[in-house]
Amino acid sequence: MALLMDRAALAAFLASDFGQVAADFAVERADEAGVALRLLATERHLRPGGTVSGPSLFALADVAMYLAILSRIGPVALAVTTNCSIDFMRKPEAGRDVLAEARLLKLGRTLAVGDVLLFSEGKPDPVARAGLTYSIPPRG
Amino acid sequence: MALLMDRAALAAFLASDFGQVAADFAVERADEAGVALRLLATERHLRPGGTVSGPSLFALADVAMYLAILSRIGPVALAVTTNCSIDFMRKPEAGRDVLAEARLLKLGRTLAVGDVLLFSEGKPDPVARAGLTYSIPPRG
Amino acid sequence: MALLMDRAALAAFLASDFGQVAADFAVERADEAGVALRLLATERHLRPGGTVSGPSLFALADVAMYLAILSRIGPVALAVTTNCSIDFMRKPEAGRDVLAEARLLKLGRTLAVGDVLLFSEGKPDPVARAGLTYSIPPRG
Amino acid sequence: MALLMDRAALAAFLASDFGQVAADFAVERADEAGVALRLLATERHLRPGGTVSGPSLFALADVAMYLAILSRIGPVALAVTTNCSIDFMRKPEAGRDVLAEARLLKLGRTLAVGDVLLFSEGKPDPVARAGLTYSIPPRG
Numbered sequence: 221m222a223l224l225m226d227r228a229a230l231a232a233f234l235a236s237d238f239g240q241v242a243a244d245f246a247v248e249r250a251d252e253a254g255v256a257l258r259l260l261a262t263e264r265h266l267r268p269g270g271t272v273s274g275p276s277l278f279a280l281a282d283v284a285m286y287l288a289i290l291s292r293i294g295p296v297a298l299a300v301t302t303n304c305s306i307d308f309m310r311k312p313e314a315g316r317d318v319l320a321e322a323r324l325l326k327l328g329r330t331l332a333v334g335d336v337l338l339f340s341e342g343k344p345d346p347v348a349r350a351g352l353t354y355s356i357p358p359r360g
Numbered sequence: 361m362a363l364l365m366d367r368a369a370l371a372a373f374l375a376s377d378f379g380q381v382a383a384d385f386a387v388e389r390a391d392e393a394g395v396a397l398r399l400l401a402t403e404r405h406l407r408p409g410g411t412v413s414g415p416s417l418f419a420l421a422d423v424a425m426y427l428a429i430l431s432r433i434g435p436v437a438l439a440v441t442t443n444c445s446i447d448f449m450r451k452p453e454a455g456r457d458v459l460a461e462a463r464l465l466k467l468g469r470t471l472a473v474g475d476v477l478l479f480s481e482g483k484p485d486p487v488a489r490a491g492l493t494y495s496i497p498p499r500g
Numbered sequence: 501m502a503l504l505m506d507r508a509a510l511a512a513f514l515a516s517d518f519g520q521v522a523a524d525f526a527v528e529r530a531d532e533a534g535v536a537l538r539l540l541a542t543e544r545h546l547r548p549g550g551t552v553s554g555p556s557l558f559a560l561a562d563v564a565m566y567l568a569i570l571s572r573i574g575p576v577a578l579a580v581t582t583n584c585s586i587d588f589m590r591k592p593e594a595g596r597d598v599l600a601e602a603r604l605l606k607l608g609r610t611l612a613v614g615d616v617l618l619f620s621e622g623k624p625d626p627v628a629r630a631g632l633t634y635s636i637p638p639r640g
Numbered sequence: 641m642a643l644l645m646d647r648a649a650l651a652a653f654l655a656s657d658f659g660q661v662a663a664d665f666a667v668e669r670a671d672e673a674g675v676a677l678r679l680l681a682t683e684r685h686l687r688p689g690g691t692v693s694g695p696s697l698f699a700l701a702d703v704a705m706y707l708a709i710l711s712r713i714g715p716v717a718l719a720v721t722t723n724c725s726i727d728f729m730r731k732p733e734a735g736r737d738v739l740a741e742a743r744l745l746k747l748g749r750t751l752a753v754g755d756v757l758l759f760s761e762g763k764p765d766p767v768a769r770a771g772l773t774y775s776i777p778p779r780g
Contacts, residue, residue, distance in 0.1 A: 305725035305771060307745075307753050307771055307773065309745060309746040309748075309753050310746065325727075325729060325757075325765075325766055325769055326729040326730065326765070326766075328729075333727050333729050333769070335755065335769060335771075337745075345745075345746070346745055346746075349745055349753070349755060349771060351725060351727055351755075351769060351771055353727065
């Protein structure tokens with residue numbers, strides 16, 4: 221399936237439409253296989269003990285899947301998350317960015333489904349995985 | 361099952377151990393039925409369109425369940441979320457706090473399981489629901 | 501919201517449209533609060549060790565939510581499960597039926613969301629809980 | 641990580657310890673990447689409309705993950721499913737077996753986490769995906 225938005229287009233969309241959180245993320249890759257997104261981990265993403273917080277990991281997975289959907293359907297602002305099931309498996313290491321690999325498994329008429337693996341940069345074992353469903357507006 | 365921490369004890373724990381996020385939340389109630397927690401919704405919890413963001417709702421559900429567990433086992437810092445499945449059902453209204461009702465369904469030797477309903481204050485229909493599992497340290 | 505199908509109507513629908521599995525279930529109640537459904541546990545629902553199997557509990561939760569939706573929208577055959585997140589919390593006791601309490605939390609234009617608690621008959625603590633999403637056909 | 645049980649050992653375990661359901665499944669592969677399991681779809685796995693039923697897909701995902709865990713820890717009967725979040729994405733085609741690809745993402749001291757993709761044989765797009773958590777007995 222053709223890509224309607226590439227890495228640069230997704231990064232520009234993120235900057236223009238997600239002003240307050242765009243600075244947290246960097247789009248690393250967008251291709252047929254999906255989207256890779258980086259959480260630029262800073263002090264405010266941490267929680268006591270120095271690991272990246274659960275809500276920060278959730279946000280990373282959610283934005284990564286959103287961008288994977290937009291890469292296929294274009295800059296449609298109306299896609300909304302309807303379900304996320306996330307497993308936290310290992311503590312992300314402090315001082316490392318977190319990388320999300322999102323892949324789209326279904327792009328239907330009104331629902332899109334995919335999953336995301338999250339890694340501490342430079343580490344082979346995932347820190348979390350998530351399955352997400354988005355409700356998307358019917359397309360012409 | 362007896363409560364080891366009441367509303368005031370949970371509020372004090374939140375303030376002392378969760379410095380940076382404690383200001384977002386207010387413990388409304390803690391009793392046999394569970395814990396009610398309020399998200400004091402401010403500008404930084406919103407996203408484009410004016411609704412409370414998904415990560416803010418996730419954080420509210422997660423903290424509410426954490427406090428419901430602590431109310432039964434005491435201030436154990438080592439409980440960690442292992443899974444959260446959350447359904448986003450309605451857009452939270454801008455300008456309203458979000459209230460979480462957490463109930464504990466199982467408190468096992470190493471796992472605690474519960475669920476949470478989230479409401480825009482003053483509205484009868486839930487904006488989200490979540491099921492959460494925590495890994496808890498074995499107790500004496 | 502008005503009930504379009506009561507206990508007797510749901511039981512008749514189950515018998516006519518779910519021939520091969522209808523004998524496993526009995527509709528106990530259908531009202532504003534939701535639907536209660538009984539799994540008539542027999543030898544073939546058990547697994548080694550004598551507890552009711554996971555797939556049998558899944559099927560019970562799934563059918564209970566399906567009937568809770570139909571009770572509100574009528575006998576629409578086209579509703580399909582899109583997501584189920586189920587927590588298995590305690591072993592169901594052998595020799596006891598399992599009771600499901602399903603409640604509908606959202607009935608939208610194309611999605612219905614609800615949750616289900618499962619109990620071994622006569623026991624106060626739930627053996628499992630599930631959150632389910634159904635895709636439903638748009639209504640007139 | 642070394643495999644403690646290969647394809648033949650898993651098939652033998654399934655036959656000896658899961659008598660009543662073993663005939664539904666065939667172990668196709670077991671290696672470092674995970675386990676592939678086939679549901680030998682017959683009349684009793686179908687539901688009205690001729691597609692493979694949700695409980696049958698759930699059972700396939702659950703058994704595939706169970707075998708993926710056993711391949712690493714040996715024939716430990718005490719592993720139990722604690723959570724499964726499953727997305728149903730496409731109707732499985734009647735008259736085709738369903739193939740599960742299970743991969744283990746974490747094998748911890750007391751929890752194992754993995755995910756499973758399910759395919760109608762010969763079709764490229766998955767019919768379902770599941771994330772599963774198992775509670776496993778501490779090992780020596």
